[in-house]
Amino acid sequence: MRTSKTKLSKSIRFIIAASAAASVVSVSPVFAQEVNDDDNSFEKIAVVGSRAAPRSIADSPVPIDIIGADELSKSGNTDMLEILKGTVPSLNVHSNPISDAASLVRPANLRGLPADSTLILLNGKRRHRSSVIAFLGGGINDGAQGPDISVIPSIAIKQVEVLRDGAAAQYGSDAIAGVMNFVLKDDSDGGTLSVRRGEYYEGDGASTEVSGNIGMPLTQDGFANVSFQYKNADATSRSVQRPDAAAFAVAGLDVANPAQIWGSPEVNDDITIFGNVGLDLGNDKEFYMFGNYSERDVRGGFYYRNPNTRGGVYGGNIRDVEGVATRQPADLDKDVITSEEAAYNAATPTILVGSLEGFDQQLDCPIVEIGSNGLPNQTALDSLTAANCFAFNQSIPGGFTPNFGGNITDTSLTIGTKGEFKDGFADGVLYDLSGTVGRSESQYVIYNTVNASLGPNTPRDFRPGKYIQLEKNFNFDLVKLVDAGLYEDVNVAGGLEWHEESYEIVAGDVASYTAGPLTTQGFGIGSNGFPGFKPNDAGVSTRRNYAAYVDMEAQVTEALLLGGALRFEDYDTFGSTTNYKISAQFHLTDELSIRSSISSGFRAPTVGQANVSNVQTNLDGGVLVDSALLAPTNPISVQLGGTELQPEESDSYTLGGVYQDGDFFMTVDYYHIEVSDRLSQSDKINLTAEDKDALRAIEPNIDSFQQVSFFTNDFDTTTQGIDVVANYSADLLDGSSTFSLAYNWNDTEVTKFSEITGAFKVKRLEEDLPNHRATFTWSQSWEDISMFTRANYYGEYQGVHVDYDATAITASSAVTVDFEVSYMFSDSITISVGAQNVFDQEAERVQQTAGLDAEGLPKNNWGGVYYETSPMGFNGGLYYISANYNF
Known part of the structure; x- marks a missing residue:
């Protein structure tokens, strides 16, 4: 800090510098300034990217997006993933119909990398992963296991900070693409109650949400801030009748129309509660605690079972x-x-x-x-x-369509204390000691299906079992300012971290996995579509690791800032890894600076990826087949090329510039990320007779598995891109205006792979996401009325239907527009109406012709209307109304 210009008390300095993820002052790249309730402009402070004292964004050596609570509330969608997708152009989120567990917890992609390549923090502390592994993740996310961001309600959030830079040397595994930090509200008084109702133009997907936030004092020296959200959302359908189902209906059978639903799942009783507590203990010491409880029931579509092909x-x-x-x-x-x-x-x-x-x-x-x-x-x-x-033709003559769903529960608790040592050799050292536990449970349910081996005695609904992800973290962080004779004191930080991760598989009900009396007559074992986990599949796998890091940042001269970090991490499975980061910022003038960083990183394989087994139903060559996911060290996996999983390794660098002149602000950053030994689910490998003979001793139902896949470190990628962010504030139209432009160009190339990955998956990795994304936002406010509009541009992308290469096309670019207008009836009551995709821009339509193409492969016989890889979603326009009461 420039002591000649700024005087901060030790207590304020401690609050900022001793944060677990430390802090850097930053004007929002989305809005240069926002206005608080008292109409006083203020700059936002981020707690990612540096462990030094706060600095303005003009002095920040790394690019950071900051999305404030006001902007989070201006969205037609209540899903946090959709809110962020409309704000951060380098973030892509797909709807995932008929994608097993990926329909229950949707993965997100920052800079074209999978969901678990972005580290998620809550109040600067590592967030636990979801128990859901995206077995059918649309190519890019195949096998990804990231945290469940959707459980975080916007009403609980003070701001979201998106660090668009590799940061594994600072935070550990997963921070290859970047870091997202969700900062909870910490008000000690006041509150908000909000009611929102929305529905798609198609007349489905109606959602109702009630949410609230209240701040309360905790004695005279603390706060307790509590938020809740409760919502329900109906399913959507963007489907036409399948040709085979239509033929059965013409022949006189009772078949639902449509027989197979492509759309968003139904969400019931989605309840989430977040709490954030802080207490000043005196003598520059503070206690803090925060956590959440979240639960929801989700139910979505599945593939239709044709009685003549199953x-x-x-x-x-x-x-x-x-x-x-x-x-x-x-x-x-x-x-x-x-x-x-x-x-x-x-x-x-x-x-x-x-x-x-x-x-x-x-x-x-x-x-x-x-x-x-x-x-x-x-x-x-x-x-x-x-x-x-x-024969099942007697009881289910027209075939059947299972519904797949589950109960998703997510809980976490962090307790810690931070302060400043006052005497001895540690005098002046700031500390932060914390412990975190996080748990995610996914209890699966499959409806309207059969265990065919049980014949006429089969149930129709099953509970195939559950996955449980449990993580424990302990952190001890230290920060001290050291006088080294430079322009400012050198910020020196260090710390230790211990982490334990376990993944538990709980067996399903007996009927979901048992081999019934008709097994020997060729009838399939287990609940069709998602067989239950057998008792010998059940169990807990655990891994522990510890880390030590050192982090330094120095304002060498008034114009030059240098930073460096080094982190050693040791895992009790695959061994140790050491990673570094160097960053720099140089001010050419008062308005213009250049910045750069270079770093190495890693992503450790999750315990779930290393041990999970599962049966999936997917299409192969247009035919519905069962595919077994096996552990990579399973004998059949080894026979097909599987090996024990190792961490991904990355090398990245950025180069950019910052320009700020009055109310105009602009950043341009180029990034280059090379990832070797990328971890993902392999391609579905068709089994030979010899493969089945080798596996039959441990899997009696092997003849019903046409394919096998496993997790593997099989390919390398190079991702590069450019982020441009600009905003301008002015007094226009007798009010206050803010204009914002954000653009991202992103390109991923698979530089090495084998047939274990497969050419089509490579094509999906390289082409599914648009290379170009942009948003332009105009926010206007008057005394009682405010208006917000955003134009979203999506470049060309690869349209894929049912993960089948014969359906792939190059889909056209598109523009959608979001709009909201709010009227403040009083200081307490505000009514807002708006629409997302207000002009109902359609996603790319799937070819609907049945039959065979020129190569003799099936065309679209599966009833989807739109390509599910559409970056803007496929549900179309959504309108909503909301009412907010502030107290």
């Missing part, structure tokens, strides 16, 4: 020499068949699945012919009961 449910479809399609029903008196029939089934084109070993009895059931209209012969079906035989 042999593991409806029996083996075979075609005799005369061209008549037939089906072999289940014999309820026998659970095995003759070896001759097993050999016949193995040699005949069939979709009959399941183990064929040990069959030594004859099935005494009539063969059911399938007519040209796709329906089984009704006379043959009617004869099954008398013969004590069974």
